[in-house]
Amino acid sequence: MIHMTLKILPMIGSGELSSVHAAYWKNTQSKFAIKKFNKTSREKEIINEINLMNMVDFHPNIWNYER
Structure with a gap:
């Protein structure tokens, strides 16, 4: 579903x-960065990373994660 509304661009880091990939919403062309976890990442590592991202959730340029 997410690929129907997003255009994922080349990796930037x-x-x-x-x-981390550049991306944009297909309907608005708004650009942003999207973080994709490696398939080899363990659940514990991913949860820790999500918790760290939520700690800086107060910044207007940082969005919540999308499952």
């Missing part, structure tokens, strides 16, 4: 657990 990567780390041990994930990669």
